[in-house]
Structure formats: structure tokens, C-alpha cells
Amino acid sequence: MKNICLHSDIKVPEINSYRLPSHVGIIMDGNGRWAKNKGFIRTEGHKAGEGVLIDFIAGAIELGIKAISFYAFSTENWSRPKTEVNFLMRFSRKIIHQRRDILNSWGVKIVWSGRKQKLWKSVYNEIQEAMEMTKNNQTILVNFCINYGGQLEIVDAVNNLINNGKKTITVKDISKNLYNPQIRPVDLIIRTSGEKRFSNFLLWDSAYAEFDYINKLWPDCTRQDLFSSIVSYSQRSRRFGREK
Numbered sequence: 001m002k003n004i005c006l007h008s009d010i011k012v013p014e015i016n017s018y019r020l021p022s023h024v025g026i027i028m029d030g031n032g033r034w035a036k037n038k039g040f041i042r043t044e045g046h047k048a049g050e051g052v053l054i055d056f057i058a059g060a061i062e063l064g065i066k067a068i069s070f071y072a073f074s075t076e077n078w079s080r081p082k083t084e085v086n087f088l089m090r091f092s093r094k095i096i097h098q099r100r101d102i103l104n105s106w107g108v109k110i111v112w113s114g115r116k117q118k119l120w121k122s123v124y125n126e127i128q129e130a131m132e133m134t135k136n137n138q139t140i141l142v143n144f145c146i147n148y149g150g151q152l153e154i155v156d157a158v159n160n161l162i163n164n165g166k167k168t169i170t171v172k173d174i175s176k177n178l179y180n181p182q183i184r185p186v187d188l189i190i191r192t193s194g195e196k197r198f199s200n201f202l203l204w205d206s207a208y209a210e211f212d213y214i215n216k217l218w219p220d221c222t223r224q225d226l227f228s229s230i231v232s233y234s235q236r237s238r239r240f241g242r243e244k
Contacts, residue, residue, distance in 0.1 A: 004051060004054040004055050004058055004102075005058070006058050006061065006062075006106055007058075007062065008055075008058070008223065010059075010222070010223055010224050010227070012059075012062045012063065012227065013063075013227050013230070013231050015063065015230065015231065015234045016234075017064060019233075019234035020063060020064060020065060020230065020234065021065060021187030021188040021210075021230065021233055022065070022066050022067060022184045022187055023065075023066070023067040023068070023069070023183055023184045023185065023186050023187055023188075023205075024060065024065055024067070024068045024069070024186070024187065024188045024189075024190065024230075025068075025069045025071070025186045025188070025189040025190070025201060025202050025205075025206065025209070026056060026068065026069065026070050026071065026189075026190050026191075027071045027189065027190070027191040027192070027199060027201055028049060028052070028053065028070060028071060028072070028192060028218045029191055029192050029193040029195055029199075029217075029218055030045075030192050030193030030195075030216070030217030030218045030219070030220075031045030031046045031048070031049045031217070031218055031219060032045050033045070033193065033217055034048060034049075034217040034218065034219045034220065035048075037217075042084055043084065043087045043091075045217075045218075045219055046087070046088065046091055047091070048219035049218045049219045050091075050095055052218055052219060052221050052222070053070060053095075054099060054102075054103075055221075055222060055223045056068070056070075056221075056223060056226050057103065057106070057108065057140070057142055058106070058223060059223030059224075059226045059227060060140055060226065061106060061107075061108075061139055061140050062223075063226075063227070063230055065140060065230075066140060066141065066184075067140065067141040067142075067143065067183050067184065068140065068141075068142055068143070069113070069142075069143040069144075069145055069183070069186070069202060070142070070143070070144055070145060071145045071148070071199070071201045072092060072144050072145055072146045072148075073088055073089075073092060073114075073145075073146045073147055073148070074145075074147075074148060074149055074199065074200060074201075075114075075115065075147060075148065075149035075152055075200075076149065076200065078118060089119075089120045089122075089123055092123050092144075092146055093120070093122055093123045093126045096110075096123075096126045096127060096130050096144070097126050097130075100129075100130040100133060100134070103130075103134065103142065104133055104134050104137065106139060106140075107137045107138060107139025107140065108134055108137055108139060108140055108141075108142050109134050109135065109136075109137040109138065109139075109140070109141045109142070110127075110130045110131050110133075110134045110142055110144065111131060111141060111142070111143045111144075111180050111183070112127045112131065112143070112144050112145075112146060112179075113143055113144070113145045113146075113148050113153070113179040113180050114145060114146045114147040114148040114179065115147050115148070115149075115152060115156070116147075117147075118147060119146065119147040123146065127144070127146070141183060143180060143183060145201070145202075148179075148201075149200050150198070150200045150201055150202055150203030150204065151200055151203065153178055153179055153203075153204065154174065154203065154204055156177075156179075157173075157174045157177035157178055157204075158174065158177075160177045161173055161174070161177055174204065175204070178204060178205070183205070185205045185206070185207065185208070185209070186202050186205045186206045186209040187209060187210065187233070187238075188209060188210045188211070188212060188229065188230070188233045189201070189202070189206055189209050189210070189211050189212070190211075190212050190213075190214060190226070190229050191211070191212075191213050191214070192213075192214045192216055192217060192218045192221055192225075193214075193215075193216070193217050193218065194213060194214075194215040194216075195213075196211075196213055208238070208240050208241075210233055210236055210238065212229040212232055212233065214228075214229065
């Protein structure tokens with residue numbers, strides 16, 4: 001297990017707080033290709049990516065970002081080979097268990113977005129324990145999207161409203177019934193590996209998100225890549241459909 005320091009030798013860029021994204025979504029792409037390029041089995045890529053995840057959290061804290069979501073396991077990922085799925089479930093459980101103490105010491109509040117259906121009970125239990133341990137922390141909110149799908153999140157929100165007698169549904173109603181309605185909408189989505197697609201990630205909350213694509217496979221990234229993406233974001237003019 002790679003140890004990550006909260007503060008590194010990488011210079012933190014100076015960005016005015018009003019130019020920072022409040023919520024950053026991370027699509028961690030390229031683990032399998034990284035492993036294949038090195039002649040390893042796919043699971044070695046996932047192992048190598050763990051340290052990057054923790055490094056990105058540390059970098060987000062240094063910048064002063066208030067929320068960051070990681071796409072760890074999608075509802076579509078169940079269609080992958082059973083050996084890889086089993087590894088990812090065990091690996092998710094292990095990361096949460098082994099890293100929660102250091103994240104707690106950093107002031108991280110851990111939350112989870114996803115469906116309980118199909119999710120391994122042991123993974124769900126680890127998530128619940130980590131959430132309980134860190135529930136009062138305020139430095140940064142870290143949202144692990146495990147067994148998550150953007151379309152299903154919207155379906156679940158609508159069904160919840162219907163089951164509670166709602167006949168007319170508004171945008172505000174759906175927003176209040178998402179998995180974690182307390183998190184502000186996504187300001188910036190970062191995807192690694194050079195691929196340019198949503199992949200069913202935080203669809204509702206990303207309606208006006210900015211995008212940045214890093215042409216590196218996830219295990220090759222460092223917090224410097226996060227810093228570069230945030231600097232790029234800080235220089236953009238966001239109009240939300242309005243004229244400039």
C-alpha cells in the first residue's frame with residue numbers, strides 16, 4: 001500500500017477561491033490499458049491506481065476544493081469478467097477499510113453514491129462504517145460512486161417521488177431525491193486516458209459542468225495533473241446558457 005502525504009513537494013497553484021470548482025467529478029479511466037501496456041493482468045492496473053486516488057484527494061484538499069466524486073464501479077461494470085468484478089469488489093472494500101483512518105485524519109467526510117442492489121454486503125458495510133466515522137468532518141467531502149449509474153440515479157429519484165404520491169415532478173424535486181442531494185452540482189469533470197465521453201457518470205448534476213481530458217492513463221497521473229486541470233478551469237468563463 002503506497003503511502004501518500006497530504007502535502008508534497010509539488011507547488012500548489014494560487015487560485016482565487018471564487019475561481020475554484022466547488023465539486024469535481026473524476027472518471028478514473030485507463031487502469032486496464034496501463035496494465036496491458038506493461039504486460040500485467042488488468043487487476044494490476046487497478047492496484048496501481050489506488051495511490052493516484054489518494055493523491056488526488058490530497059491535492060484537492062491543498063487547493064481548497066470542497067467536494068470530489070470518484071467513479072469507482074459503474075452499474076455496467078457487472079458485465080465484466082467475474083474474476084475482475086470479484087477483484088474490484090474486494091479491492092473497493094480493502095481501500096475503504098485501509099484508507100479511512102488517514103482520510104479521517106485529513107478531515108475527509110466520506111459519502112457514497114450508488115445502488116445497494118447487487119453490491120456486496122461486505123463492501124456496503126465498510127462504506128457505512130467509513131461514513132459513520134467521518135460524518136462530522138468538514139475539510140472536504142469525498143463521494144465514492146460504487147455500483148453507480150447516472151441514468152439509474154434519475155430513475156430511482158423519479159420512482160421515489162412517485163411512491164411518495166408526487167404527480168407533477170419538477171427539476172427541484174429530482175435534485176432533492178438524488179443519492180446525495182447535499183452535494184452541489186458538478187462544476188468540473190476530469191477524465192483520464194484521453195477518452196471523451198460521459199460513461200453514465202453524474203448525468204443530472206453535470207448539466208453545466210466543464211470538462212477536462214487528461215491524456216494519461218489513470219495510474220500515471222499525479223496531483224500535478226489535477227492542479228493543471230483546475231488552473232484551466234479557473235481561466236474559463238461559465239455562462240450557464242446566458243450570453244457572454
